[in-house]
Amino acid sequence: MSTDAGSPIARREPFPLELPRIRELRIRQIPFEPPKLEHFNSSLSRFKEAIEFIVETDGAIPVRAYGPALFVGDVEVNQSERLEETTWRLLAFEPERLKRGAPISWGWMKDPEAARQPTKFHYELEDGTGTPRR
Numbered sequence: 001m002s003t004d005a006g007s008p009i010a011r012r013e014p015f016p017l018e019l020p021r022i023r024e025l026r027i028r029q030i031p032f033e034p035p036k037l038e039h040f041n042s043s044l045s046r047f048k049e050a051i052e053f054i055v056e057t058d059g060a061i062p063v064r065a066y067g068p069a070l071f072v073g074d075v076e077v078n079q080s081e082r083l084e085e086t087t088w089r090l091l092a093f094e095p096e097r098l099k100r101g102a103p104i105s106w107g108w109m110k111d112p113e114a115a116r117q118p119t120k121f122h123y124e125l126e127d128g129t130g131t132p133r134r
Helices: none
Strands: 022-031 047-059 068-072 075-077 079-082 086-090 104-107 117-122
Touching: 022 117, 047 068, 068 086, 075 086
Parallel strands: none
Antiparallel strands: 022 047, 047 086, 068 075, 068 104, 079 086, 104 117
């Protein structure tokens, strides 16, 4: 049996998996149109509205298998898309599960409560003017 010595693989420094802090969070109810797929229906096709969370962070979110998630109380909001380097959009499709005034924490999808970052934000919907509803 032969072996190929080849070149040694250069060691790569580990990269951080910590999420940056949330600088700003905007929450509003929006109309939702599911993605148009060519060969099958979207699993989101039954939803006509969503709660939109626009998250602005103080740094880029590292790429990994699990994406970022907000936790409104114990409800995980993990349908996300990156809009800009430090801006993400997350959508919740069952607004009845979100409790007004619930604390919002920040973490990775499926994070246990102990691993989540607490934030200064609480769940309140904005009215049409961009201010929280009272």
